[in-house]
Amino acid sequence: MAVEQPGKRAAEGAPVGRRALLGMLGAGAAGLAAAPYLQSGWEGFLAKASQVDATGLTGLLPNPGGFRYYSIVGSVPHKDETNYQLTIGGLVDRPKTYTLADLRAMPQTRVVRDVLCTDGWRVDDTPFGGVRLSHLLDDAGVRGSGQAVRFTCFDGAYTESLTLEQARRSDVLIALTMQDKPITHEHGGPVRLYVAPMYFYKSAKWLSGISVTDKVVPGFWEERGYAVDGWLDGADRHAA
Ligand SMILES: Nc1nc2c(c(=O)[nH]1)N[C@H]1C(S)=C(S)[C@@H](COP(=O)(O)O)O[C@H]1N2
Ligand SMILES: [Mo]
Secondary structure: OOOOOHHHHHHHOOOHHHHHHHHHHHOOHHHHHHOHHHOOOHHHHHHHHOOOOOOOHHHHOOOOOOOOOOOOOOOOOOOOOOOOEEEEEEOEOOOEEEEHHHHHOOOOEEEEEEEEOOOOOEEEEEEEEEEEHHHHHHHHOEOOOOOEEEEEEOOOOOEEEEEHHHHOOOOEEEEEEEOOEEOOOOOOOOOEEEEOOEOHHHOOOOEEEEEEEOOOOOOOOHHHOOOOOOEOOOOOOOOO
16 A cells, blocks of 8 residues: 655645644644644644644554544534535626535536545545536536635635636535445535545535635645645546
């Protein structure tokens, strides 16, 4: 199994932000208080830090079963068919709000690829199912000035971005299923973004908003050192 070497990625610049943050957590509360960019939502970093061992070496070990649970905030409201809504707006002609039933009634696409986190764990051959983002963009009618897409989440904190070209790929889904089951709350259900050709940080959990913008607005981790283009090694960057 090809396990990603954090050192190698660090040389490329991608995960330095989070590695540095986790390193600061090791320095204790004084380090936290001194870090201005931790002042909002630092408890989320603790929640995430609790997922890694003190040495940070977990990510170097083969991971037999599965996913880790990541959230940048300590608690996230639960949503289901009674209260879930996804809005699409910004530079579109027909802004719209979808319920879970609306999304389930649309044509469903299944994509099976390997999931990789920049922390070094991976889950091979993971099926995701849902509605192509390109379908929602077409329904909304992207205006000529639209160049990118910004994603917001009902955790109230995480954001992500794609160029319009990336967003229109057939392997980018508004995902309703993961491993052929409804996405659990822990994994970002009932609806998460799934960007198959990129590192898993691009796949925003608890998706609630899609906004077409005139330029890429870097997402949460991207403001903290991650690559805006999160391509996996070997991804076909020009696939339709
Ligand atoms: N809303 C939200 N989405 C998120 C994250 C997060 O903290 N909050 N973490 C990202 C990262 S870094 C990864 S690796 C995956 C983890 O997904 P999982 O918790 O389902 O394993 O979600 C991505 N999407
Ligand atoms: Mo990740």
